[in-house]
Amino acid sequence: MNSPLPTAPPFAGPDIRLPAGAAPVACVDIGGTKVAVAVVDQRGILGRRVEPTAKEGASDALARQVLRMIEESSAAAQIRREDLAAVGVASCGPFVLNDGQVELAAPNICGGLAGAARGLPNHWTTALLEAPLREVFAQVRVENDGLAALKAERRWGxxxxxxxxxxxxxxxxxxxxxxxxxxxxxxxxxxxxxxxxxxxxxxxxxxxxxxxxxxxxxxxxxxxxxxxxxxxxxxxxxxxxxxxxxxxxxxxxxxxxxxxxxxxxxxxxxxxxxxxxxxxxxxxxxxxxxxxxxxxxxxxxxxxxxxxxxxxxxxxxxxxxxxxxxxxxxxx
Missing domain, CATH: 3.30.420.40 (ATPase, nucleotide binding domain)
Structure with missing residues (x-):
């Protein structure tokens, strides 16, 4: 009987760990289909959570989803949310700035941009994002996901x-x-x-x-x-x-x-x-x-x-x- 051909292990990516004693951080990836959240400390990337992107309810539904997922990811990693030093958010756009803070005018999230013909279950023209996060976290950085991915590819890829x-x-x-x-x-x-x-x-x-x-x-x-x-x-x-x-x-x-x-x-x-x-x-x-x-x-x-x-x-x-x-x- 022939043995099965060996298969390559799944790609794990670079092993990122913060220096000992460094405060943990949260990482949020927002796309038109899913939201992924994880936290990182000296042990590496922990507590990863993935959910379909929130597209129903009030225009702050996505921001509230992100806050909840950060809480759940932190709990899974046995990290207090209060101990997170910063939150990095890579999000699909475009962005609209409201009082200097990012809201999303994202075509695959906001149904008010193209109207009912597009089939999205909301009438949002923007989705709140940065302002609700800043109500909880002192350090929040939001960037276009293409730019953030470019930064990652230049650093590790x-x-x-x-x-x-x-x-x-x-x-x-x-x-x-x-x-x-x-x-x-x-x-x-x-x-x-x-x-x-x-x-x-x-x-x-x-x-x-x-x-x-x-x-x-x-x-x-x-x-x-x-x-x-x-x-x-x-x-x-x-x-x-x-x-x-x-x-x-x-x-x-x-x-x-x-x-x-x-x-x-x-x-x-x-x-x-x-x-x-x-x-x-x-x-x-x-x-x-x-x-x-x-x-x-x-x-x-x-x-x-x-x-x-x-x-x-x-x-x-x-x-x-x-x-x-x-x-x-x-x-x-």
């Missing part, structure tokens, strides 16, 4: 040593963090990098949660694909990719078109910012990165060589754990 680079997440939405000349770009409200809302196609059949019709996120994001192609029998992005990998003609055509849109968006980033490397992660990409990576690279390589020669597109060095380390990078 595939972008170490890179001065001209970007991180792109292809997940529920499309997020980007940008770095030029060693400086990470934030913008006037911390929204630099919202390239998912660029127009790179004349397609106008897809409504984005931001209200745009036919932007990148509306066409290729993880929650956009079932809305566009569900009538063809594809329940989610994964089902289209699995069918394409199996050679199903219709699915291959869909993925070719999806990669053309996403590839053009990546090309625009490269030539606009003169980048040397983009690291790409997120649930849609990561689980099929071997299939998608060369198709995306094909829309960049060979075009305007003065700007694209020497550029490389790589999978996220932190693999499917980028989100976990993004918020951590803000507070350690």
């Amino acid at each position: 595939a972008l170490q040593g890179m001065a001209h680079c970007a991180y792109v997440t292809w997940s529920t939405g499309i997020g980007v963090g940008l770095c030029v000349d060693g400086q990470m770009l934030r913008g006037k409200n911390g929204n630099a990098g919202h390239a998912g809302h660029m127009f790179v196609s004349d397609n106008n059949d897809a409504l984005c949660g931001c209200g745009n019709i036919g932007d990148v996120e509306a066409l290729v994001a993880g929650n956009a694909m079932p809305r566009r192609f569900g009538a063809l029998g594809y329940a989610d992005a994964a089902s289209i990719l699995i069918a394409a990998r199996a050679g199903e003609t219709g699915a291959v055509a869909i993925i070719d078109d999806i990669c053309r849109v996403m590839g053009r968006a990546l090309y625009n980033l490269v030539v606009t910012l003169d980048l040397q490397c983009i690291s790409i992660g997120g649930a849609v990409f990561w689980h099929h990165h071997d299939y998608l990576l060369p198709r995306l690279q094909a829309h960049i390589s060979g075009r305007l060589p003065a700007l694209t020669d020497g550029f490389v597109l790589v999978p996220a060095g932190l693999q499917d754990r980028v989100g976990d380390y993004a918020a951590l990078a803000l507070v350690v």
